[in-house]
Amino acid sequence: MTPRLHIPRPHRRGFLTAAAGLLGVSALGGCDRFAASPTGQRALRAGEDANLFVQRLLLTPASLAKEFPDSEISPWFKPNGTIEPPDRAYKALAAKSFDGFKLRVDGLVERPQDLSLADLRALPARTQTTRHDCVEGWSAIGKWTGVPLAEVLKRAGLKPNARYVVFHCADTMEYAMSGGEDEAEPEKTANPSMETRPEGAENQASDSQAAGAEAPNAEDEASQGTPVRYYESIDLTDAYHPQTILAYDLNGKALPVSNGAPLRLRVERQLGYKQAKYIQRIELTEGLTGIGDGKGGYWEDRGYEWYAGI
Template identity: 45%
Template sequence: MSRLILNRRRLLGLGAAGAGSLVLAGCDQFDFLGARNDPVRNFLERANQLTYSAQRALVGEQALAKEFSESEIRQGQRPNGSTDPRNIELYRDLEASGFAAYKLRIIGLVETPKEYSLAELQNMPARTQITRHDCVEGWSCIAKWTGVPLSRLLDEAKVQPTAKFVVYHCYDQMGGGLSAPEAYYTSSDLIDAFHPQTIAAFGLNGAALPVANGAPVRIRIERALGYKQPKYVHTIELVDSFAKFGMGQGGYWEDHGYDWYGGI
């Protein structure tokens, strides 16, 4: 029964994300997804909250995503979303120096804001996991990820009791064309942030993380869909609400109609 419910949860997540992509493509029949007070959109958001609560109750906070053997890695990790933020001068300069000047910042509702170089992250105790990346476009890919458990970094920063969410700020931008480019960001709750498989990944399949896959650091939240795995992350911010970010929905794609939770 639990497998049936969880499969249904994944279907709902994929459906909401797919409808969101139709909004971006200009399909008029899905305009309600972009209207914050539309009753149909409000109904879908309530359904998302229900499935989020149901999955938390059924799966548990610390349940692990399935891990695989190296023999099950069939190909390189397929890039998704933005694959080259070199149009951003700061990122281009960092890449040119081999990310020697890169800093990952932990800010917001923490007692001790932190800043880590890539070398410092690489010298911390790391976790390696072979997991499956599931994209809303319908494909999946098994890969080996290496990085620092995010819980370690958050523990060092000492998260304040008022914090409810973690916002991940990235170097890449989305949009363009008729709309101005928007800085990419997404978010998670503290449960996913402190999950043992959530890592600040700097390695992929035994090598340094490539630019197309999010170098120098990508957050892996293994119990979530691909758009919740932010690339090119430079700042992790602890907050009590999303009100001051974008359209207040917790992420770039979330602002454009995708489900906030994005859980699998």
């Protein structure tokens, strides 16, 4: 299938308006107040459109992110986001080395799929040594092996109105309590956020810990509320990019729990928070309004840009 760009390309007028608006913001003393205002929100959205416009203008759909020789692989690939999912079902799979794992592919597809790790490993694979750039300011180089997302989409067959690929993940980020408009703030889990990860937390995660830690029982989980699990999305242009893969190996070995086992997204021309970990389901959709709060991802619903091009 020929890759298609389904996000409308911003008009030149929109690009110039965005640039002018962002320049104006830089000259203001009350930037926080401006950013919280309707005008500020429109300007920030226009800035994101400008970023997407410039990236797609300068790069062809097949333009590759830089790849590195193995000699430059980082001695330790620092995890990002969640490093040890607390979820019962995930811990049960990790305890069995993910035997029984199935990737669900559904939504706007002709042939819904349930793919085991063996199924995924039997598909054509790609290996690439690339740099991960985190929004926190750090980078690491790793050697990823996985199945190109395009191969999975080809196997499922897209319906004509499919526009976005949504990734549903296993890691609970918080619990939303049921109730009315005055309900309490969602309860955060032990998952480290990108802003508040404890000092040295990255060193605490291991496959054995994730597999062996005591999992809460069903009643404990239910009492905490509805789990809000990580979710992310990309458009079909990035989905069909040759470097967009579902990675199951890192540096020649099975992906560690702290780095997203058994399966994580690598979309190499975007920042780290787009690289969804612990993927369990891939859904093809026409829009993003029904996903979380409608911005296309967990962090995007909390103010991050949907298009995080670098």
